[in-house]
Amino acid sequence: MMMSFSTDPISLLVLFLIIILVWITVKHYRAPCKNFPPGPWGLPIIGSFIYFGKHAPYKDMMRLSKQYGDVYSLKMGSRIVVVVSGTDAIKECLVQKGNDFADRPYLWVIDQMNPKYDGIVHGHFDDKWQRRRQFAHTTLRGFGFGKTEMESKVAEEILFLLDEFRNIQGKPVNTDSVINRSVSNVICSVAFGKRFDYSDPILGFMIDIMGKWFESSRKMLELDVLPFLRPFNKQLIDNFSTFANEVKKFCMQQIDEHREAFDENNIGDFIDAYLAEATKEHSKEDFTDNHLAQTLVDLFSAGTETTATTLRWGLLFMVLHPKIQQLVFNEIDQVVGPNRLPRLADRTYLPYTEATLCEIQRLGSITPIILPHAALVDSTLGGYDIPKGTEISIILWSMHLDPHAWPNPDEFDPNRFYDQKTNALKKNENFMPFSAGRRVCMGEQLAKHELFLYFSAMINQFKFSLPVGTKKPSTDGVFGLTLVPRPYQVVIEERNI
Numbered sequence: 001m002m003m004s005f006s007t008d009p010i011s012l013l014v015l016f017l018i019i020i021l022v023w024i025t026v027k028h029y030r031a032p033c034k035n036f037p038p039g040p041w042g043l044p045i046i047g048s049f050i051y052f053g054k055h056a057p058y059k060d061m062m063r064l065s066k067q068y069g070d071v072y073s074l075k076m077g078s079r080i081v082v083v084v085s086g087t088d089a090i091k092e093c094l095v096q097k098g099n100d101f102a103d104r105p106y107l108w109v110i111d112q113m114n115p116k117y118d119g120i121v122h123g124h125f126d127d128k129w130q131r132r133r134q135f136a137h138t139t140l141r142g143f144g145f146g147k148t149e150m151e152s153k154v155a156e157e158i159l160f161l162l163d164e165f166r167n168i169q170g171k172p173v174n175t176d177s178v179i180n181r182s183v184s185n186v187i188c189s190v191a192f193g194k195r196f197d198y199s200d201p202i203l204g205f206m207i208d209i210m211g212k213w214f215e216s217s218r219k220m221l222e223l224d225v226l227p228f229l230r231p232f233n234k235q236l237i238d239n240f241s242t243f244a245n246e247v248k249k250f251c252m253q254q255i256d257e258h259r260e261a262f263d264e265n266n267i268g269d270f271i272d273a274y275l276a277e278a279t280k281e282h283s284k285e286d287f288t289d290n291h292l293a294q295t296l297v298d299l300f301s302a303g304t305e306t307t308a309t310t311l312r313w314g315l316l317f318m319v320l321h322p323k324i325q326q327l328v329f330n331e332i333d334q335v336v337g338p339n340r341l342p343r344l345a346d347r348t349y350l351p352y353t354e355a356t357l358c359e360i361q362r363l364g365s366i367t368p369i370i371l372p373h374a375a376l377v378d379s380t381l382g383g384y385d386i387p388k389g390t391e392i393s394i395i396l397w398s399m400h401l402d403p404h405a406w407p408n409p410d411e412f413d414p415n416r417f418y419d420q421k422t423n424a425l426k427k428n429e430n431f432m433p434f435s436a437g438r439r440v441c442m443g444e445q446l447a448k449h450e451l452f453l454y455f456s457a458m459i460n461q462f463k464f465s466l467p468v469g470t471k472k473p474s475t476d477g478v479f480g481l482t483l484v485p486r487p488y489q490v491v492i493e494e495r496n497i
């Protein structure tokens with residue numbers, strides 16, 4: 001038997017292939033250093049994917065952390081990634097050792113949309129990137145980004161949205177599209193100096209293209225770690241690059257229009273400010289049109305999808321918990337009354353509303369896995385050695401849904417953030433929806449203001465409920481780049497009429 005196996009050419013070939021595969025796997029998945037975080041072993045080529053279900057990798061990653069600890073390694077197809085979960089380990093990575101882990105990794109999926117890693121979101125943490133990020137941050141703040149000066153722009157957009165709600169009230173509707181349009185207009189007015197009518201085909205096209213771009217990213221993230229599947233998904237890869245390029249083309253057009261009308265004495269928006277900076281001798285090389293266009297794409301994509309998705313989770317939790325919606329309304333009605341919209345100055349007097357928003361962000365957890373980080377230098381995490389260049393995956397979900405920090409974590413309960421005795425907002429160290437440290441969300445302040453102004457205005461003016469006789473919508477989100485609620489319908493009714 002043995003003899004015939006060894007001389008049979010097919011068997012020999014199979015044996016040879018198995019040996020090669022095992023050799024590649026062992027070589028590939030060998031820990032990069034001695035004291036590297038442990039983790040589950042993986043199969044050749046697909047790595048640790050055998051431990052993953054189809055829909056919620058962040059839950060699978062959290063489950064594995066129970067076995068391997070808060071810092072462990074995963075063989076993700078062709079790469080080794082260090083997974084960080086739990087409040088202490090996440091804070092060690094983002095805050096205590098924030099400088100060590102402030103880089104972003106090189107990824108095939110980013111090569112397909114931003115091959116030079118321009119802009120802010122994907123940029124590598126070097127001096128030039130830090131200067132551009134600092135400039136973007138300061139300039140946006142100068143235009144009121146995250147400050148109360150921005151309030152009037154957001155309030156203007158909210159009025160358009162409330163008008164739209166008035167038009168569609170009374171019948172079951174899905175509010176996704178109109179909320180997306182409204183929120184993206186806030187970014188448009190700071191970045192491009194203009195807003196678009198909700199029926200403007202340009203805005204519709206942009207939102208549509210971005211939706212498709214985000215939708216295809218989930219599959220692209222799979223292809224990123226499973227390269228052998230790429231030849232079978234050429235159409236998807238092409239579409240993904242096309243969607244990203246279309247958004248960038250739109251931003252380039254805005255830059256061209258601004259350049260034609262440029263007046264250095266009249267700097268009205270982010271593009272003008274960037275063009276003015278680019279003419280300075282010390283900035284000429286780094287402040288290119290490509291960087292500007294990609295920064296605009298970053299603001300548009302990071303600034304629209306995230307805030308709009310949080311508001312959509314908010315409405316979903318409100319229709320599922322009408323008593324809580326009523327409590328929020330009562331508080332706003334008492335402080336603000338029916339004749340005006342809530343203002344930022346009211347925030348301090350609306351602790352239950354603020355607590356409800358925190359709970360929406362905790363349970364909605366729209367970025368269960370944050371954008372990947374990478375080790376900028378050799379460092380350590382949880383007592384393990386992490387060599388420079390290691391990709392780091394941070395599971396915010398593990399912090400926001402930790403049963404030790406949040407009893408019955410799957411239940412929606414604003415009282416987690418609300419102190420009934422003192423009628424004040426309660427802070428919790430296990431809550432970090434905007435991440436922290438050197439790569440903390442650049443739009444955190446703006447987003448917090450937007451969430452408060454939009455949410456409180458919507459609840460102040462309208463009542464939201466489930467269409468009679470319909471099944472309760474699921475609160476299991478769909479994971480792509482962010483965790484979004486499944487499409488659901490609500491009935492909107494104006495209050496105080």
Ligand code: HEM
Pocket residue numbers: 120121122133187298299300302303304306307310366367370371372433434435436438439440441442443444446447
């Ligand atoms: C509810 C709304 C939002 C949430 C939950 C959110 C959350 C996040 C998170 C978790 C990150 C990743 C941080 C990291 O890698 O450690 C991030 C990055 C970022 N966000 Fe936000 N964000 C929101 C709104 C916004 C808005 C309104 C803007 C701007 C208009 C914005 C711009 C950015 C940018 C530019 C980055 C990349 C920062 C960097 O790489 O240095 N975000 N955001």
